[in-house]
Amino acid sequence: MENFEPKIVGFLCNWCSYRAADLAGSARIKYPPNVRVIRVMCSGRVDPAFVLKAFSMGADGVMVAGCHPGECHYIEQNYKAMRRFYMLKQTLVAMGLEPQRFELVWASAAEGQQLAEAIERMTDNVRRLGPLRWAENWADDPQREEALQHIVKEHEEALEVIS
Amino acid sequence: MAERVGIYVCHCGSNIAGMIDVEEVARWAGQSIKDVVVSRDYKFMCSSLGQKLIEDDIREQGLTRVVVAACSPHLHEKTFRRACQNAGLNQYLCQMTNIREHVSWVSTDRQKATEKAKALVAAAAERVKHQRPLEQGFVKVNPATLVIGGGIAGLQATLELADAGYPVYLVEREPSIGGHMAQFDKTFPTLDCSACILTPKMSEVGQHENVKMFTYAEVEEVSGSVGCFKVKIRQKARHVIFEKCTGCGICVEKCPRKVVDNVFEAGMGYRKAIYTPFPQAVPRTPVIDTANCTWFTRGKCQVCSKVCPTQAIDYDQKDEIIQIEVGNIIVATGWKLFDCTRIPQYGYGRLANVFTNMEFERMCNAAGPTGGKIVLRDGKTEPRRIAIIHCVGSRDVRHNQYCSAVCCMAALKFGHLVLEKTKAEVYSFYIDMRTPMKDYEEFYQRLLEEGMHFVRGKVAEVTDAARLPDEQGSLIVQVEDTLLGTQRRIPVDMVVLMAALEPQADAKELGLKLGISCSMAGWYTERHPKLDPVATMTDGVFVAGACQGPKDIPASVAQGAAAAARVAGMITAGKVTIEPIIASIDEQKCSGCRICNNLCPYNAIEYDEEKGVSRVVAAMCKGCGTCVSACPANAITGAHFSNEQIAAELEGILWDAIADGRPASAAPDGSKAPQSTPVGAA
Numbered sequence: 001m002e003n004f005e006p007k008i009v010g011f012l013c014n015w016c017s018y019r020a021a022d023l024a025g026s027a028r029i030k031y032p033p034n035v036r037v038i039r040v041m042c043s044g045r046v047d048p049a050f051v052l053k054a055f056s057m058g059a060d061g062v063m064v065a066g067c068h069p070g071e072c073h074y075i076e077q078n079y080k081a082m083r084r085f086y087m088l089k090q091t092l093v094a095m096g097l098e099p100q101r102f103e104l105v106w107a108s109a110a111e112g113q114q115l116a117e118a119i120e121r122m123t124d125n126v127r128r129l130g131p132l133r134w135a136e137n138w139a140d141d142p143q144r145e146e147a148l149q150h151i152v153k154e155h156e157e158a159l160e161v162i163s
Numbered sequence: 164m165a166e167r168v169g170i171y172v173c174h175c176g177s178n179i180a181g182m183i184d185v186e187e188v189a190r191w192a193g194q195s196i197k198d199v200v201v202s203r204d205y206k207f208m209c210s211s212l213g214q215k216l217i218e219d220d221i222r223e224q225g226l227t228r229v230v231v232a233a234c235s236p237h238l239h240e241k242t243f244r245r246a247c248q249n250a251g252l253n254q255y256l257c258q259m260t261n262i263r264e265h266v267s268w269v270s271t272d273r274q275k276a277t278e279k280a281k282a283l284v285a286a287a288a289e290r291v292k293h294q295r296p297l298e299q300g301f302v303k304v305n306p307a308t309l310v311i312g313g314g315i316a317g318l319q320a321t322l323e324l325a326d327a328g329y330p331v332y333l334v335e336r337e338p339s340i341g342g343h344m345a346q347f348d349k350t351f352p353t354l355d356c357s358a359c360i361l362t363p364k365m366s367e368v369g370q371h372e373n374v375k376m377f378t379y380a381e382v383e384e385v386s387g388s389v390g391c392f393k394v395k396i397r398q399k400a401r402h403v404i405f406e407k408c409t410g411c412g413i414c415v416e417k418c419p420r421k422v423v424d425n426v427f428e429a430g431m432g433y434r435k436a437i438y439t440p441f442p443q444a445v446p447r448t449p450v451i452d453t454a455n456c457t458w459f460t461r462g463k464c465q466v467c468s469k470v471c472p473t474q475a476i477d478y479d480q481k482d483e484i485i486q487i488e489v490g491n492i493i494v495a496t497g498w499k500l501f502d503c504t505r506i507p508q509y510g511y512g513r514l515a516n517v518f519t520n521m522e523f524e525r526m527c528n529a530a531g532p533t534g535g536k537i538v539l540r541d542g543k544t545e546p547r548r549i550a551i552i553h554c555v556g557s558r559d560v561r562h563n564q565y566c567s568a569v570c571c572m573a574a575l576k577f578g579h580l581v582l583e584k585t586k587a588e589v590y591s592f593y594i595d596m597r598t599p600m601k602d603y604e605e606f607y608q609r610l611l612e613e614g615m616h617f618v619r620g621k622v623a624e625v626t627d628a629a630r631l632p633d634e635q636g637s638l639i640v641q642v643e644d645t646l647l648g649t650q651r652r653i654p655v656d657m658v659v660l661m662a663a664l665e666p667q668a669d670a671k672e673l674g675l676k677l678g679i680s681c682s683m684a685g686w687y688t689e690r691h692p693k694l695d696p697v698a699t700m701t702d703g704v705f706v707a708g709a710c711q712g713p714k715d716i717p718a719s720v721a722q723g724a725a726a727a728a729r730v731a732g733m734i735t736a737g738k739v740t741i742e743p744i745i746a747s748i749d750e751q752k753c754s755g756c757r758i759c760n761n762l763c764p765y766n767a768i769e770y771d772e773e774k775g776v777s778r779v780v781a782a783m784c785k786g787c788g789t790c791v792s793a794c795p796a797n798a799i800t801g802a803h804f805s806n807e808q809i810a811a812e813l814e815g816i817l818w819d820a821i822a823d824g825r826p827a828s829a830a831p832d833g834s835k836a837p838q839s840t841p842v843g844a845a
Binding site: 005007009015018019021022023024025026028029030031033036037038039040041042044045046047048049050053054057058059060068070071072073074075076077080081084109110116 | 235236237261263264265266268269270271272275276278279282283286674675678679680681682683688691692700744762764765785786787788789791792793801804806809810812813814816817819820821823
């Protein structure tokens, strides 16, 4: 796995962590270019489906970042993000995903340095793990494809019966 | 119909172009991203020429979507939105992506930075195609303002607004306005008498035609949003009819029941069971303390009722809920004192002659319980040596990490008062002496010259266990003198603990009612620590004074005035813009499970019993999107952050991963450049 550069999707909340990333930029703090940022209004907006979708599309890691507990712009929605995060993480780990591929980070608008460090840490961890190739594995399994097709067919049949 | 997307990549001089091959990004985007009809790079997109470039393209090329890859949207989103709006394109059809703060400034490898920029541009381009035109709403601003807290910050804010001609409701929890400043003797560094500068302001507020005061009252409930808040105020029962009472004070004088005053006198003095906290109280109307009143506890007495010349006493008075409507709210709820018993080694509550700063403040006050005499707990002995310990409960990882900001100066003030009033020696035990404001350092210099002793070191312990003969009967301060590099034991008669300022115990609770958040330490969080220090994340709610962080009187006054100026600005403008980034529920899809109802911290989702569906109250929704991601039926859409938009953004941001992972057979169709891997066809 030489020269492997992981692709990590970062969901950053608009108020704290996105601004932390802005601050890291203004302060010219250097960190690896592997985390690509999607801005959401709140970490609570991060639907578990987004995370699954990111992995299924070929992301090697997903980072969710929000305001520190108690400092949420929306009062307490980061707690809800936290709740979902641990539930989803447990599920993903149970499915065989390495825990380092899915991280939750708190970064206030003043913590550019901390966010940069978190990105660096996560990039290193994921780089060591190697590519996830979830998308490929998914697409490569003909049986799974067949099974899916079967479900679709059944569904269509059922719909026909109803109508 | 396919969208027509325009992509604009900014050089930002060399800020972006120095690390990212912007020409390559623009060229690549124009070739590889579906539906892109224009893709340009330009020196400074935010310049008027750069904006004109976009405007012209919208008009001439018929662009339906615009992507600007430049700096943070927090900086220039408004600029480019306005440009689009000028050219007749809805501003929410413009998407910015941040390739400066998030890419060029943080990267060291040009090629990798360029790759990252491409991914971000692709993400924005994919996303923007799914964006919908949105219209900003407007809300009229009610000219009335609610000020919560009648301390100096709240009073200043109240007066500024009332003097400008706007109605103000002032709510104060205690029976009188004035706050902590009313308890002080002198103010540093000028040493003018606190009451002399405060009480004129208090009476001005009390008599102002534009001010409606609710003292001995608390904010019960806040609903609505900027421009039109509805507030319920609980007027606690005074048991004195406000309208009838003349404030003559006979009832207080005749009341036979004396109790320790733990609030205003900080436990140093007494008050009656019917009382006004202090002689200059505004309003003068007293309050019956039902927990101590003989009539309320034992059903006997009624002296106050008998002596009242206007029959103003009403034992049956009940709490009253008053509803008001305001356009803005200023929160100035102040601070509370750190509980010194939490540091047992300093002996407060165990050793009689250990005092808190507030107790000492009352002791120094000429109107206080000792008439301004500095004496030991016995009430008569003048101390010969006094220790003042700084940073009690502040700058201490076990309690509060922050610096309390005012204690160094207050300690110097105490030192001066002691030296002025007594023959005692004064020791100050400090970690660092912090005197940063105007004339403060000069005051410190003055105390050095007046002969106050300064020992640099954190006190380990205050004890009465003497080890040496000359320590007998004294309190011994054990400290490491870090300048001498030695342990010292200094016997004193009196210890004053400079206890920290802490957030009010119910700050979080009130914050929840108002929809504003607290920092880790518990202070209210301002919108921006430097550039927006009095606004909060909730529009129409402003903070002033120590509730936002420890601060002294001048800073509190400045912040009170600043908050008032912001509110006055809102009132003058007459209306506020409401961001259309809110959630909405599709009634057809909603199953009425009500999962979303409890997730909303603003109670913006109401349940329609009749239809069995939930509904978002647009005016109250702040657009966090938590409900959107929780809805099991996908019935909730978050405007501008919809599932489709974020999914599209994901497809763009991972375009290269998708290309790598895609099996050859599953090649997409509909791309305009089949040789290179198209984006947005996954």
